[in-house]
Amino acid sequence: MKKALICGVSGQDGAYLAKLLLEKGYEVYGGSRDAQMSSFKNLVSLGIRDHIKLVSININDFRSVLQTVLKIKPDELYNLAGQSSVSLSFDQPVETLESISAGTLNLLEAIRFSELPIRFYNAGSSECFGDTGTTAADENTPFHPRSPYGVAKAAAFWQVANYREAYQLYASTGILFNHESPLRPKRFVTQKIVSTACALANGNSESLTLGNIEIARDWGWAPDYVEAMWLMLQQSNPEDYVIATGQTHQLKDFIKVVFETVGLKWEEHVRIDTSLFRPTDIAIGYANPSKARTQLGWLANYKMEDIARQMVKEWRV
Known part of the structure; x- marks a missing residue:
């Protein structure tokens, strides 16, 4: 062993x-x-x-x-x-x-x-x-x-x-x-989005306050x-x-999928606060995971849309 x-x-x-x-x-x-x-x-x-x-x-x-x-x-x-x-x-x-x-x-x-x-x-x-x-x-x-x-x-x-x-x-x-996953703490933006969207769907009146939603990332x-x-x-x-997955999406795309999954329009609930912008940030991130695919035989099974829906599903259980 x-x-x-x-x-x-x-x-x-x-x-x-x-x-x-x-x-x-x-x-x-x-x-x-x-x-x-x-x-x-x-x-x-x-x-x-x-x-x-x-x-x-x-x-x-x-x-x-x-x-x-x-x-x-x-x-x-x-x-x-x-x-x-x-x-x-x-x-x-x-x-x-x-x-x-x-x-x-x-x-x-x-x-x-x-x-x-x-x-x-x-x-x-x-x-x-x-x-x-x-x-x-x-x-x-x-x-x-x-x-x-x-x-x-x-x-x-x-x-x-x-x-x-x-x-x-x-x-x-x-x-x-x-x-990402349902085990993410709430301080991470993806979990903050999911938890707030689920709360809104359950009748909570709070809005979702975020920083720069134009950033783009490769989410797995x-x-x-x-x-x-x-x-x-x-x-x-x-x-x-x-x-990485090899696919890049804007944060607002993740937000859109999450809110659609709970039956809401994200534009009606999201507020942008520029004080939450980081002093320096990465605007966009692209990845090439071909070495992992070739040498390790590894491929990402889940894409961004799957991840957003799964996180909502786990949060609502």
Whole structure:
């Protein structure tokens, strides 16, 4: 039985990845800063909390990381931890950089120090690319991040690449474009849209206040994307991969589908507040996931319209 350690198991991706690995017969350890105090509500909602061996690990503390790695001796280690909100990163740039960049470095160094044959997955982000205009970003597209979150993810990406090349670690980064699910917290715009639209459909009189709805993104389905993470660590050689659907839509297209699904016209309920615009933002994001399709045999099963409808369905259950 393979052992996997997931740092950041309480988040959206961590919970879906834990479920996938359990289904594949893994012994799954879930890392959290304080495993005794965390509610792990995402694991509870998926019905898997009692099947995960929960451990306390602070990835910003090298001793904590090394002790955990040496104790568990995982075959695979997935780094999904760290501050995960682009918007919040503008308010907390220092915490964002430390939790993502320093945390990743500690994990890599612990693996190197342990000398164990651990395969390492790092959660990268399309935010590293910045605004590429109409060019579809792939693994060779230069980075030009436009947020503290993107800067931190870019630093972590190069740390992984350096440890792979300098120390021959099996370490890969998945450069994931936006991916959503019902497990998203309400601070994420897609869940904010879904929850408010459902409330309106149930008779709530509140309006939906948003920032820039003209932005365009490649939106995927989180359970699809965690399968790509697993596939990366099953390859003969470690490489980096762009994970996306290959289709880009404006945020207002997502809004339209959500409101149509609940039987409302979005124009009657959405209010734009320019104070919610980010200091710097990516106007549009295109992705080219052909390497993942060719080498991993991975394809996104859900498109934006499917995701919007599924999120509404889950919210109303």
